[in-house]
Amino acid sequence: MNINDVLALVDKERDAVEKELLANLDSDVKMVNEVASYVFESGGKRLRPVFLILSAMMSGYKGERTATLSGVVEYIHTATLLHDDVIDGAKFRRGKESANRVFGNDIAVLCGDFLYSRAFMNLVKDGDSRIQMLLAVAARTMSEGEVFQLVKTADVKIKFEDYLKIINSKTAVLFSACCETGAILGGVSDERQAAMRDYGTKLGIAFQMADDILDYLGDPEKTGKKPGTDLNEGKITLPVLKLLEASTEAEQKRIREIIVDEKATDENLEYILGLMKKYDVKKRSEAVVDEYISAAKANLKLFPESPYRDALDFLADYMVAREK
């Protein structure tokens, strides 16, 4: 199985999602539709819908609600991206200029709000209070998590648990809600529903961790980003936590000074990357990711064999795949 096999499996459903995303951009304020089209037509992998659809199909559901609910999830996801880009002053998103840069911060904030409310309108129309609550809680947790991340900026005493809480809120919660929504659509047992919730959570955590590893240790030619963006923003992520764990007291002191006072000058970054190499932080971090992926996949065993289950098994690895 490869990624194209997976995508072929849900080809029709993914088309329906694309239609759904544009169908609701029916504002009589032209600018709103313009911004939304700009954002949605810049592609994006629609990862969350793929998980929602596969989870639903593995759970025995086939029908139009996967498109509606995928649309809801993508609207919520996109609203958070719009707001995050305003907060971070981002200049690019998905290889294009970011919406805040093209249309202004004010319009970007308001179009995020538009997408939130559009998402809730469609949730109300769909009419399932369990899914409504699941996604409303996910939206709440995401905004809380972003605040928590800001509060913990450059806090070198941050614990692994705090880091987990941040990446759970900002990434895993929505993946988990997608997978659980699929299970609810399929009307599976509570046990299977909980398994899909857990699959999504662990997968989302691993996915964010893999992203955080790339920020320091990825190949700039492939990521398109200068290493150490997170360091510069005072975001303390898995590689730094693993480095602090492995390094000597003197090194720890120096690392903390850099994070708190000095930020990522080329020299500082070189020092940190040197230490990461010395202690093989890449390997140590990837071991954590692998644990989460294994644990995520274990949940799939509760479901009977099917191409959808195989696809979810494959995707878990694919989401954190790296060059060997």
Add this chain to the structure above:
Amino acid sequence: MNINDVLALVDKERDAVEKELLANLDSDVKMVNEVASYVFESGGKRLRPVFLILSAMMSGYKGERTATLSGVVEYIHTATLLHDDVIDGAKFRRGKESANRVFGNDIAVLCGDFLYSRAFMNLVKDGDSRIQMLLAVAARTMSEGEVFQLVKTADVKIKFEDYLKIINSKTAVLFSACCETGAILGGVSDERQAAMRDYGTKLGIAFQMADDILDYLGDPEKTGKKPGTDLNEGKITLPVLKLLEASTEAEQKRIREIIVDEKATDENLEYILGLMKKYDVKKRSEAVVDEYISAAKANLKLFPESPYRDALDFLADYMVAREK
């Protein structure tokens, strides 16, 4: 009847709203609760809950849902205030430093998102899909309206209908949703429900118009604001529209130049205020407000007499009251 009689009538219900507002600020991220408490403890008149409660009671409803749903409405309202203050770079709100200034734009945007999602969680819990849709649509319309207002900034060719659309979206839609929610709680006929929707819309429009009049023609000692803030921001509101209607072509040309190119220098503002006096724009504008208030109140005649109906009748006038 005076305002204290009105408030006394819903005293218990208003207390329940205050409790409700703080009860849901249960985030395990301390900063979120801190910001929310800061915002809610700075008072605010809770106008929207008063209308929701009175409408419900006039429609024969008594129960706890007025507190839940008033909480939802205040959360949505407060979320928009947080985001608007970020967009406008506001420094003050309700006589205190604005949240964006105290906590930063990033935190203010995210806490707005938190309140939105908290509002939808409570709507899901309340479980009435008509009210859910009403308030989700209101939230959508509000964000659209703000975008439309930005698009129309300094557009001197703006029509009265566009101005109406802006103030309907940014103010009237939520008042209307409050009044209609009350009617739904009371289980009244479709006709009465529509009447309360219309009462709220017209009242909200009149309320915003009265506010727009004060921006130019209010007594700075009472409003606490320098006249002409809207002129400076390129917001073309009722008094300017009425002035353009009454003035000569040469004057119109000069007014348009000021709005488009020059903004509100003291000299320009003096010129505009002089013209407004010359053509008695205050009277012309207030006549429009009075029309909307009369039309709003006419809707109440569909309901049997009650102290709640009297209160809503009184409040309509009170919302736009001015010194004679």
